[in-house]
Every structure is written in structure tokens, then in C-alpha cells.
Amino acid sequence: MTHTVKEIAAALGAEAFGAVDILIAGASEPAAAGPRDLALAMTPAYGDALAQGQARAAVVWPGADWQALGLDAAIIAPRARLAMARLTQTLDQPLGGDGISPHALIDPSAQIGVDVVIGPFAVIGAGAMIGAGSWIGTHVSIADGVQIGVQCQLHAGVRLQRNVTLGDRVILQPNVAIGGDGFSFVSEAPANVERARETLGDSPLAAPDDPTWHRIHSLGGVVIGDDVEVGANATVDAGTIRATRVGRGTKIDNLVQVGHNAVVGEHCLLCAQSGVAGSTVVGDRVVIGGQAGVADNLKIGNDVVLGGASVVLSNVPAGRVMMGYPATKMQTHIESYKALRRLPRLLRRFDSR
CATH class of the missing domain: 2.160.10.10 (Hexapeptide repeat proteins)
Incomplete structure (x- = not known):
């Protein structure tokens, strides 16, 4: 099953730019993406990895210069994990089976x-x-x-x-x-x-x-x-x-x-x-x-x-x-933890006296 970049963007409630009629067959991490994959580069930390893959389209972070990243199309995702939820719902395969098995x-x-x-x-x-x-x-x-x-x-x-x-x-x-x-x-x-x-x-x-x-x-x-x-x-x-x-x-x-x-x-x-x-x-x-x-x-x-x-x-x-x-x-736990970390140093100071 394939979807266009435009269709995926609509499912995500996001904006699509560039060649929005590109067909997408699946999702992938940027470095492993093929030409029919939608690369997931939703934060700047994943931007450099796009060059290692072959993706033509990607989901990118707000403000990303997607053309400079070598992409033909991009979807802008303001909230990365919410976009991930909607994307996986769109691309997931339906459950198999039909009717009631005779072996049930x-x-x-x-x-x-x-x-x-x-x-x-x-x-x-x-x-x-x-x-x-x-x-x-x-x-x-x-x-x-x-x-x-x-x-x-x-x-x-x-x-x-x-x-x-x-x-x-x-x-x-x-x-x-x-x-x-x-x-x-x-x-x-x-x-x-x-x-x-x-x-x-x-x-x-x-x-x-x-x-x-x-x-x-x-x-x-x-x-x-x-x-x-x-x-x-x-x-x-x-x-x-x-x-x-x-x-x-x-x-x-x-x-x-x-x-x-x-x-x-x-x-x-x-x-x-x-x-x-x-x-x-x-x-x-x-x-x-x-x-x-x-x-x-x-x-x-x-x-x-x-x-x-x-x-x-x-x-x-x-x-x-x-x-x-x-x-x-x-807050209490963090203060207690910091005090515990300081305890060996304080003990050394007492020993030195």
C-alpha cells in the first residue's frame, strides 16, 4: 500500500512542501531510507543522517531548510511524537484474517x-x-x-x-x-x-x-x-x-x-x-x-x-x-541525592582534621 506525501501530511494534520505527489511505501530512519521511504528526521539531530540515505521525502522539524537537506518533498511536524503516532497509524498494515476459523x-x-x-x-x-x-x-x-x-x-x-x-x-x-x-x-x-x-x-x-x-x-x-x-x-x-x-x-x-x-x-x-x-x-x-x-x-x-x-x-x-x-x-529526592554524593568529600575533610 502506498500513499502520496500530500495524503500523509493530511493524515498528520501537517503541511507538505515540494513534490507532494511522490509515492511513499513505508517509513524509515534517515540513514537507512530508500527512495520510496519517508525518512523521519523530526529533530535537527537527525538532519545530517539524511545524506547517508536515499530518501526523497522526509518529516522534518519546524524551520528546517529541507531543500538544503537534499529532499524533493518535506512534511513539517511541529510536534514530533504526535506526528509519529499519526504516521504509524496511517502506514500500519491491517490485521489479517477473515471470519471465524474452523479450528476455533x-x-x-x-x-x-x-x-x-x-x-x-x-x-x-x-x-x-x-x-x-x-x-x-x-x-x-x-x-x-x-x-x-x-x-x-x-x-x-x-x-x-x-x-x-x-x-x-x-x-x-x-x-x-x-x-x-x-x-x-x-x-x-x-x-x-x-x-x-x-x-x-x-x-x-x-x-x-x-x-x-x-x-x-x-x-x-x-x-x-x-x-x-x-x-x-x-x-x-x-x-x-x-x-x-x-x-x-x-x-x-x-x-x-x-x-x-x-x-x-x-x-x-x-x-x-x-x-x-x-x-x-x-x-x-x-x-x-x-x-x-x-x-x-x-x-x-x-x-x-x-x-x-x-x-x-x-x-x-x-x-x-x-x-x-x-x-x-x-525536589526532596534530588536534594537528598546531592547531599549523599557530597558525603564522602565531607568525611574526608573530617578525617583530615
């Missing part, structure tokens, strides 16, 4: 909407509902009674357990697991972790008389809002009594864990290997950096940003930027 196993009571694609070896349980235009990949399993909205994409190996509801246009990348039981156990007598919380470690811990862990079953399921995306191998656990919830427009990266009973707000970003522990409430538009962790039973306000590898052990007010372990205000 679908319970007769399942309700399948119009124009649904179901790949080989998918398993659809009794009473499941799949909305119109949804795309179900190979080896996907959908438990009894699961509800899936319209135009959803479930890629290979996705697992949806009982009591799961997906909104419209939800995208689940390969091997996502939603609705597994939460990590919830209790002992006959107070366990050492409970004692540690009560004593804050002041008293020594001893082996309990009965170390058996009794399982608390997860009955609450999961509700995923519209336009949510979940990355490969991420998990969202079912709630104990009420549902675990992920709000509209939230994007969850690969290898993220959302614990049972958690509530994640709208338009949040949860980056790779981050985790939200059980019963924590995360507000709207929160960003949780990679490998950051949020302890259980906390409240994270709206518009909070948690830096990568932060560990949050207490509630966070709205609008705050947090870093470190334990997480503190960004």
Missing part, C-alpha cells in the same frame, strides 16, 4: 457480533459475548460469561478468566492474562508479616504454630474501560468481592502487574515492570514509571508522576512528582 472452539451459547474475526485454536466459553468488529487471535481463551466490546483486539495467547468485562476498542497484546485470582492468603493466627506491621520490627519473629496459608478466593472479576491497551505478559488480577477496575484510555506496558481490588483511573500510563498492589486507588492521568511499585491500600491522586524505580509506601496528593525509595517529592 466456540460454545453454541456464545454471542458473536458481526464482522468478528476469530483465529485458529481460540476457545470461547459458554455465554461469552464478543462485540462487532472485534479481532480474536490464535490460541486466545475466553472464559464463560466474559463480555467483550466492539472493535477489540485480542492477540495470540490472551487469557480472559471468568467475570471479565472489556469495553470498546480494547487492545490486549500477546499473553496478557486478565482475571486470574489475586495473591490473597491468610493464616489461622496472625502471621509474621502482620506482627511486623504491628511492632515495626521491634520484636523478634518466631515460627507460627500453624504456618498453613488459607486461600481467599477472587469472586469480583475485572472491568476494563474503553480504549485501554495492555502490553504483552501483563496481568490484571480479579477482585475479591468487588471488581478490579482499569479506567478509560489507560495504557499498560509489558510485564505490569495490577493487583486484586485495585482501581486505576482514566488515561493513566503504567510503564514496564511497574506494579500496583491490591486495593490501591490510582487517580486519573497518573504516570507510573518503569519498575516503580505502589504498596497496597494507598491512594494516589490525579496527575501524579512516579519516577522510574520509585517505591511508594504512603498516599500521594494530586499533582505531585515523586522519586526514590521510599518515594518523596522530586
